[in-house]
Amino acid sequence: MLQHFFGLFYLLAVSQLLSFTGSHADECPVQLNPQRVIVKYGGSVSVNCSTSVPHKGMGWEASEGSVPMTRDSLITWRVSELREWGIQPSCFINYNKEQCTVYLPVTIYKTPDSVSISTVNHNGPMMEGNQYELQCDVLNVAPVQNLTVNWYKGQTLVDQTIFTDTIKTPVNKTSKLLIRPDRADDGAQYWCEAKLELGEEGPRPPPTASSEHLSITVYYSDCPVQLNPQSVVVKFGGPVSVDCSTYVPHKGMGWEASEGVVPMTRDSLITWRVSELREWGIEPSCFMSYNKTQCTVTLPVTIYKTPDSVSISTVNHNGPMMERNQYELQCDVLNVAPVQNLTVNWYKGQTLVDQTIFTDTIKTPVNKTSKLLIRPDRADDGAQYWCEAKLELGEEGPRPPPTAPSKTLNVEVYYKPKHSSSTETIYINEELTLNCTVKANPAPTYSWHSEHLKETISSSVLRSSTLSSGIYTCIATNSQGTDGKVFILKSTGAQSFCSN
Ligand SMILES: *[C@@H]1O[C@H](CO)[C@@H](O)[C@H](O)[C@H]1NC(C)=O
Ligand SMILES: *[C@@H]1O[C@H](CO)[C@@H](O)[C@H](O)[C@H]1NC(C)=O
Ligand SMILES: *[C@@H]1O[C@H](CO)[C@@H](O)[C@H](O)[C@H]1NC(C)=O
Ligand SMILES: *[C@@H]1O[C@H](CO)[C@@H](O)[C@H](O)[C@H]1NC(C)=O
Ligand SMILES: *[C@@H]1O[C@H](CO)[C@@H](O)[C@H](O)[C@H]1NC(C)=O
Ligand SMILES: *[C@@H]1O[C@H](CO)[C@@H](O)[C@H](O)[C@H]1NC(C)=O
Ligand SMILES: *[C@@H]1O[C@H](CO)[C@@H](O)[C@H](O)[C@H]1NC(C)=O
Numbered sequence: 001m002l003q004h005f006f007g008l009f010y011l012l013a014v015s016q017l018l019s020f021t022g023s024h025a026d027e028c029p030v031q032l033n034p035q036r037v038i039v040k041y042g043g044s045v046s047v048n049c050s051t052s053v054p055h056k057g058m059g060w061e062a063s064e065g066s067v068p069m070t071r072d073s074l075i076t077w078r079v080s081e082l083r084e085w086g087i088q089p090s091c092f093i094n095y096n097k098e099q100c101t102v103y104l105p106v107t108i109y110k111t112p113d114s115v116s117i118s119t120v121n122h123n124g125p126m127m128e129g130n131q132y133e134l135q136c137d138v139l140n141v142a143p144v145q146n147l148t149v150n151w152y153k154g155q156t157l158v159d160q161t162i163f164t165d166t167i168k169t170p171v172n173k174t175s176k177l178l179i180r181p182d183r184a185d186d187g188a189q190y191w192c193e194a195k196l197e198l199g200e201e202g203p204r205p206p207p208t209a210s211s212e213h214l215s216i217t218v219y220y221s222d223c224p225v226q227l228n229p230q231s232v233v234v235k236f237g238g239p240v241s242v243d244c245s246t247y248v249p250h251k252g253m254g255w256e257a258s259e260g261v262v263p264m265t266r267d268s269l270i271t272w273r274v275s276e277l278r279e280w281g282i283e284p285s286c287f288m289s290y291n292k293t294q295c296t297v298t299l300p301v302t303i304y305k306t307p308d309s310v311s312i313s314t315v316n317h318n319g320p321m322m323e324r325n326q327y328e329l330q331c332d333v334l335n336v337a338p339v340q341n342l343t344v345n346w347y348k349g350q351t352l353v354d355q356t357i358f359t360d361t362i363k364t365p366v367n368k369t370s371k372l373l374i375r376p377d378r379a380d381d382g383a384q385y386w387c388e389a390k391l392e393l394g395e396e397g398p399r400p401p402p403t404a405p406s407k408t409l410n411v412e413v414y415y416k417p418k419h420s421s422s423t424e425t426i427y428i429n430e431e432l433t434l435n436c437t438v439k440a441n442p443a444p445t446y447s448w449h450s451e452h453l454k455e456t457i458s459s460s461v462l463r464s465s466t467l468s469s470g471i472y473t474c475i476a477t478n479s480q481g482t483d484g485k486v487f488i489l490k491s492t493g494a495q496s497f498c499s500n
Helices: 002-023 492-497
Strands: 030-033 037-040 045-051 057-061 067-070 074-079 090-095 098-103 106-109 114-119 132-141 147-153 156-162 171-179 189-196 208-210 225-228 232-235 240-246 252-256 262-265 269-274 285-290 293-298 301-304 309-314 327-336 342-348 351-357 366-374 384-391 403-405 423-428 433-435 445-449 461-463 470-478 481-491
Touching: 030 090, 030 098, 037 045, 045 057, 045 090, 057 074, 067 074, 114 189, 114 208, 132 147, 132 189, 147 171, 156 171, 171 189, 225 285, 225 293, 232 240, 240 252, 240 285, 252 269, 262 269, 309 384, 309 403, 327 342, 327 384, 342 366, 351 366, 366 384
Parallel strands: 037 106, 232 301, 423 481
Antiparallel strands: 030 045, 045 074, 057 067, 057 090, 090 098, 114 132, 132 171, 147 156, 147 189, 189 208, 225 240, 240 269, 252 262, 252 285, 285 293, 309 327, 327 366, 342 351, 342 384, 384 403, 433 461, 445 470, 470 481
């Protein structure tokens, strides 16, 4: 009984094995190159089918680009504009009295005709804490199983939708996003993006199409009016205008301000406007009477003024600086506002070396001083220091931020002579030059001493063909100090004899 069971099992296994190998693609001696294709709708495609075995004929079967049976061993399926969504090309070969076939997997993709974003069943501003639905419509895209819809708020990815349909032809798809905005979302920009993830063989980067940005307005502080813009940054003496509007029925609204008042009116959009704003402390507010109460929203106003002058100087010092002493530079910024948005940048040449910010909250123009301590060294001789006043007024402010540079302050540094090596050995030959020249500020004077010299020589270079071997000492001197250098003069013969 047991034997019988195993025998049956054995027979079954062998017959399965036979039927599998008989139809397995590896057993059909043709090679596709490439083995699969991912092609844009309407794009061109070509795939080779080749064999290395003797055969009685091979060909391509397809609804477009078919290749009739031939004795060649390499045949190409080629379509210049592929527009058949369901195409299933196959390469067949007749050999060994049989025919076998290999199918080419084809993925045809199409980027969307449009991607659009909208709010579902709602218009106008949203109320803080309520729920709303956004919708992203993607038109005419394929294949949908490789489509991802990404939702963004500003630059942040907030949600993703994928689709599982296996349909290959283009479809319209909708993705929805529920939001519950709060006051921080006022002015937020939502948008969506359709992305076709077609794998490694697909186009890189994956094709994407984005919707427009949908900017949402959120009402909060129980006053249902909207200021546009919500805050302003104005140059002193410049023009300004801000709208206040509402969607709710009301009994009257107006602007209160020390300049540019708008008396109460039944209109639903009123504008505060000043052509030359010169009131530092101005605090305009929009008010509205509705539902038996009155409410008010105040407009934040920043008035700025670029400095009358920016100047640089050295504190309590004139003339050249001494190496490694400490000095103080000063940058004076006159008549600038608002000082809490002022930065003073210190530069040495093109390099930013220090920054000062100010924390005063005063809104009217002030004079400000920034100081910089420096301890110059010889490399700083000739350095150019300067400072710059910059008003960083945020996104609503002028771009680029207004800046005012000082003139440059050229620093002169006095430093003593210092030779890079204190001795030098020189072998006597025809053109003999002992060069004691060294950098120093002020320029040094030189003197030479040697038992072979009868008089003191004051040049930095000693040049002679009559010097005899021995020791020559040069002293370089300036107001900052002294540095000596010893030249050891040897005859060329001495070189080879003096082995120790
Ligand atoms: C197909 O074969 C032709 C002729 O040998 C060759 O020029 C072409 O590069 C081949 N294409 C691919 C994708 O291998
Ligand atoms: C997709 O939507 C567009 C516009 O509404 C329509 O013209 C088209 O027929 C739709 N396509 C499909 C496949 O439903
Ligand atoms: C398309 O998506 C399906 C399902 O996620 C995946 O199996 C397939 O590899 C994708 N196609 C390509 C060409 O990447
Ligand atoms: C007006 O007051 C009523 C009753 O208090 C309230 O239901 C309604 O929402 C209010 N309208 C507005 C626009 O706030
Ligand atoms: C700033 O300095 C200038 C020149 O020293 C002076 O005329 C002006 O009154 C000063 N302004 C303030 C606000 O102190
Ligand atoms: C000015 O500076 C303050 C303090 O750094 C900052 O809070 C404010 O946003 C700045 N104003 C503008 C208009 O950027
Ligand atoms: C001496 O050395 C200085 C600095 O290295 C150099 O500029 C100058 O040309 C030299 N003079 C001679 C005569 O070699």
